[in-house]
Amino acid sequence: MQPQDALDDLRAIRQIMERARRASDGFGGWFMVLWGAIWLVGFTGTHFIVQARLEQFTHWLWMPLNILGILGTIYLGIRMGERARRKSSALWGPIFLWWLALAAFDGALIWKLRLYTDGANVALLIVLTIALGYIQFGLFIYWGISVIGLFIGLLALTLVTWLPEYFNLGVALLGGGALIGSGLWFIRHGE
Amino acid sequence: MADLDPVIHQPTRLRIMAALVGLDEGDKADFGFLRDLLGLTDGNLSAHLQRLEEAGYVQIEKTFVGRRPKTWVCATAEGRAAFAAYVDALESILYPK
Numbered sequence: 519m520q521p522q523d524a525l526d527d528l529r530a531i532r533q534i535m536e537r538a539r540r541a542s543d544g545f546g547g548w549f550m551v552l553w554g555a556i557w558l559v560g561f562t563g564t565h566f567i568v569q570a571r572l573e574q575f576t577h578w579l580w581m582p583l584n585i586l587g588i589l590g591t592i593y594l595g596i597r598m599g600e601r602a603r604r605k606s607s608a609l610w611g612p613i614f615l616w617w618l619a620l621a622a623f624d625g626a627l628i629w630k631l632r633l634y635t636d637g638a639n640v641a642l643l644i645v646l647t648i649a650l651g652y653i654q655f656g657l658f659i660y661w662g663i664s665v666i667g668l669f670i671g672l673l674a675l676t677l678v679t680w681l682p683e684y685f686n687l688g689v690a691l692l693g694g695g696a697l698i699g700s701g702l703w704f705i706r707h708g709e
Numbered sequence: 710m711a712d713l714d715p716v717i718h719q720p721t722r723l724r725i726m727a728a729l730v731g732l733d734e735g736d737k738a739d740f741g742f743l744r745d746l747l748g749l750t751d752g753n754l755s756a757h758l759q760r761l762e763e764a765g766y767v768q769i770e771k772t773f774v775g776r777r778p779k780t781w782v783c784a785t786a787e788g789r790a791a792f793a794a795y796v797d798a799l800e801s802i803l804y805p806k
Contacts, residue, residue: 519713520802521802521803524799524800524802524803525803527723527799528800528803531723531727531796531799534724534727534731534746534747535727535728535730537728537746538727538728538729538731538732538738539731539732541742542736542738
């Protein structure tokens with residue numbers, strides 16, 4: 519074998535190893551696209567509902583979107599398990615419980631502090647909690663996800679401080695857009 | 710020049726081993742996942758997996774999901790060692806001592 523052949527083989531080996539590793543996690547990108555799309559539709563809709571002073575109807579928008587998101591997440595989780603059984607998949611259980619704990623924490627705060635009287639506070643709390651969830655999630659899976667979480671958190675704080683009337687629209691376009699964009703990036707580079 | 714393992718040296722088997730070793734130790738890849746990743750036909754992949762299994766480099770587990778058969782493949786410790794030795798041999802061609 520000539521050195522050039524050995525070099526070509528080593529390059530091909532590295533490429534396949536990387537593709538296999540990423541492709542087995544490839545559906546992770548679809549989770550982000552799914553929830554990014556839900557944010558895009560949900561928060562854009564919320565912006566216009568609030569503009570029209572019809573806040574009492576917000577939950578009629580979010581309820582079907584959340585059901586769609588949960589069903590989609592379950593479907594993607596099943597498809598992901600069909601491709602590769604990874605030991606790192608053992609992390610998904612604790613990560614799921616962490617998200618559940620965050621949701622319970624938010625629920626308790628919303629109830630105890632009576633945040634439900636102000637939809638804007640509830641939205642801010644949920645967006646910040648999800649940002650925290652992404653930061654933590656990324657620490658276990660891939661640092662890039664933590665960066666997205668940090669971006670969403672800073673975006674939410676910036677909007678609520680300086681442009682509160684555009685909070686929903688900003689989270690929809692920039693937050694949802696960031697999730698969709700980075701999800702597509704993961705899919706493209708993983709498969 | 711270092712000896713190159715003839716089982717792994719075959720280009721398709723080299724790619725199969727690279728994909729399996731790319732996953733963490735103990736991780737298993739679905740047959741269809743491997744086939745799509747490497748752009749192989751079912752028959753081609755089966756034949757090469759059988760050769761790798763005979764060499765003790767991969768472990769094949771056949772299960773059922775409902776009524777659908779499912780095949781999981783993983784690199785054995787021996788397969789990982791053979792693959793690492795093969796990569797070392799390639800590197801020694803590039804950087805002779």
